[in-house]
Structure formats: structure tokens, C-alpha cells
Amino acid sequence: MRVAKAVVPAAGxxxxxxxxxxxxxxxxxxxVDRPAIxxxxxxxxxxxxxxLLIVTGRGxxxxxxxxxxxxxxxxxxxxxxxxxxxxxxxxxxxxQVFYVRQGTPRGLGHAIACAxxxxxxxxxxxxxxxxxxxxxxxxxxxxxxVAEQLDAPVVAVVPVPPEDISRYGVVAVGEEIQPGVFRVLxxxxxxxxxxxxxxxxxxxxxVLPPEIFAHLRHTKPGAGxxxxxxxxxxxxxxxxxxxxVTVAGERYDIGEPLGLLRAQISFALQRPDLRxxxxxxxxxxxxxxxxx
Ligand code: UTP
Numbered sequence: 001m002r003v004a005k006a007v008v009p010a011a012g013x014x015x016x017x018x019x020x021x022x023x024x025x026x027x028x029x030x031x032v033d034r035p036a037i038x039x040x041x042x043x044x045x046x047x048x049x050x051x052l053l054i055v056t057g058r059g060x061x062x063x064x065x066x067x068x069x070x071x072x073x074x075x076x077x078x079x080x081x082x083x084x085x086x087x088x089x090x091x092x093x094x095x096q097v098f099y100v101r102q103g104t105p106r107g108l109g110h111a112i113a114c115a116x117x118x119x120x121x122x123x124x125x126x127x128x129x130x131x132x133x134x135x136x137x138x139x140x141x142x143x144x145x146v147a148e149q150l151d152a153p154v155v156a157v158v159p160v161p162p163e164d165i166s167r168y169g170v171v172a173v174g175e176e177i178q179p180g181v182f183r184v185l186x187x188x189x190x191x192x193x194x195x196x197x198x199x200x201x202x203x204x205x206x207v208l209p210p211e212i213f214a215h216l217r218h219t220k221p222g223a224g225x226x227x228x229x230x231x232x233x234x235x236x237x238x239x240x241x242x243x244x245v246t247v248a249g250e251r252y253d254i255g256e257p258l259g260l261l262r263a264q265i266s267f268a269l270q271r272p273d274l275r276x277x278x279x280x281x282x283x284x285x286x287x288x289x290x291x292x
Contacts, residue, residue, distance in 0.1 A: 001147040003207055004051060005118070006044045006125040006140075009111035010037060011057035011102035016256050025060045027129040029260065032267050032274070035066060036254055037129045038088075044127065045094055046138045053098045053118045055111045067097045107226025112208075113216040121210045123147075128204025131156075132263055134270060135249020139205050146181055146245050147207040153236065155184070156205035157244040158251050162193040168201030169230035171244045180246040184237045189223045189230040200244060202230065203251055212236055 014026030021029075027037040037054075044052055056063055069092075070085065077085050102114045112126060125140055133139040139156060147154045160168055169189045173182035188197060206229075215232035222228040236242055252263035268278045 001123045001144075001151055001153070001207060001209070003047075003123050003125050003144050003147070004049060005053065005122055006047075006049045006051065006127060007053045007055065007112060007115040007119065008037065008040055008044075008127050008129060009055045009102075009108055010060060010063060010129055011055050011105050011111050011114075012108075013105055017260075023059065025056075025063055026255075027060075028062045028066065029254075031132065031254065031260070031263050032271065036132065037063060038066065038091075039132050040127050040129050041067070041091060041095060041097075043133075043138045043140050044125070045091055047125070047141045047144060049125065050094060050096055051098070052095050053100060053115050055102050055114050056099050057102050057105060064099060067092060067095075107221070107224070107228055109216050109219055109227035109229040109232055112229060113213060113227070116210075116213045119210060119213075123153075123207065123209050126204075126206040126208060130253060130255035131204035132252045132254055132267075133247065133249045134252070134266060135247060137248070139247045139249060139251075142247050143205050143207050143245055146243060150181075150241070150243060152241045152243055153209050153212075154207045154243045154245050155233065156203050156247050157182075157200040158203050158246065159199050160201040162196075162199070165193050165196045165199065165201060166190050168203075169228070169233075170196045170198060171200050171202060172197035173200060173244055177243075180248070182244045184233075184242040184244050187230050187234045187237065189228050200246070202233075202244070203253075205247065209236075209240075211239070 010027040014021035017026050028035040073085055098118060100114050102111050143154050143156055157171060169187055170191055171184045172186040174185055176182055212232055215235040219227050219231045222231050253259040254263045268274045
């Protein structure tokens, strides 16, 4: 496998964040002082990928504006020498960002199918902006290493407690072929805990071959009436080896409010300029809330 393109589906409705997402994309909600999708672009850049396709839809224009020049701000900040905008600019100098619209949000599988023309018979990476990582090595880089070494598609998985497993696509796996790497035998979308084939839930990083598009074309709407990527992956793993990788690092599910809050705190604690302030703030806030 050789990965030179990344696809980021960002056309979902973000209903779990209403009303915050009524008039702004979920992917633009900030984690500390950067939009979630900005961390994803940084991860792609850190893997040496230069070609980023974002799948957008109605009401998602702020994403395009974020990855564009901001002439007025640049002029203003040039005078004050503020480095913050320069950081975005440097990222944009390296990445080429493309867009395709998903007219109707018909599910993650359908969003990825919208990327077919752009991907054009190449292997590619998929990153969901709902999942952020704090990790010693970028999560996607870990997946790409395994995909290159085994010359096979891979999906990221995390161990999930039984009470949460029905929110995930879950893999049935063979033996661990190397630390943290398992052959995928089958997959089930959102099983009940008693029907789950393992405790490993698929999360938002994938390295996929172009054959996935043919499987997506034949995928009928599944759980929730949506075209599920899991169903196409299931067909793929019957045709060629597919591997599940437990990424080294901490994963943050920012697709729901408590997960976003957890990420806010953890990402802020990683920042030398904010760490001490956050520690004091948490101490203060927990004391205050104890008094109510
Ligand atoms: P989610 O199902 O978590 O996102 O999809 P959502 O539908 O926006 O969120 P809720 O459940 O209503 O709160 C995971 C990723 O896939 C994208 C989303 O934007 C998100 O990044 N997605 C999902 C699409 O691009 N198109 C879709 O039709 C569905």
C-alpha cells in the first residue's frame, strides 16, 4: 500500500451538538483554540500526505474559509507580528485541499463513495474529525506503517467497554499477528453487547484500497437507513486480508459533548502555555461545584 491522498468526511449533520451545529459545522467546533478539523489536517501533514479531500455539504462553508487565506486578518496581524495565522498558512503551503459535496448526508459509506473520482484507483487514508488522538506518533502514521508492511488495508480499533459497544462497528478477529495488530475476520455494525464478536470497536482512521468503492456501490442502506462503511469493509475482508490496529496513544471521541469536553481539558494540559492555568482552574471549579 502507498498512501498519497487523505479523505476527510465532514458532511454529517452533527445532531448530537445541536443547537451549536445549527448554523456551523461540527468539525469547526474548537478544541482549545483550533477547530477539530485543523488537528486532522496537522495529522495528515505529519504523515507527509499533501493531497487532502474534504467531503462537505450544506452549511459547511466555514471549513473552506478556514483552509483559505484571510487577507484582512493577515494585513492586521502583519503589523502586530502575531504568529497564530502564520501557523495555518504554513500548513496550507504544504497541503493541497480539495472539496467534494455530498448532496444528502446518507451515511459515512456514502460520503466516502463521493471521493471516488478524486481518489482515482489509488490507496488512500480516511480520517474522521470526530476522533482525535494524543499519541507519541500520529495515529495515521501508525496505520500507514502497518499497511505498508503487510501490504494490506487497515482500520484503527479501540477496546470498548460493553456498555458502549452498541455505538461502534465491531470486528471479529483472528490471532494477534504482531503487537496490537489482528486479522479481521468479520465486522458487525452497532451490535448489542451480547452479540458483539469482540471488544474492539472501529474508530476514525483507515487505510483503504480503491476496491472499496466497488463494495460501497453494492452496499444497501444498513443500520439507521445509512450506507455504512462497515458493510463495505465486511465485503472487502472476505476478498483480501484486512487488519485491525490498536493505535498507541489516547483517543478522544469528540462527536458527543462530554467527549469534546474531555478533549478540551486533555489537549489544554498538553500545552506548556496553558497547563498550569488548567490545573488551577480544575481545582477551583471542582471546589466551587462541591459547594452547590
Ligand atoms: P457521525 O455519524 O458521527 O456524524 O459521522 P454526524 O452524523 O455528523 O453526527 P450526529 O450523530 O448527527 O451527531 C462520522 C463522520 O462522518 C461524517 C461526519 O461529518 C463525521 O465527520 N459523515 C457522516 C458524512 O460526511 N456524511 C454522512 O452522511 C454521515
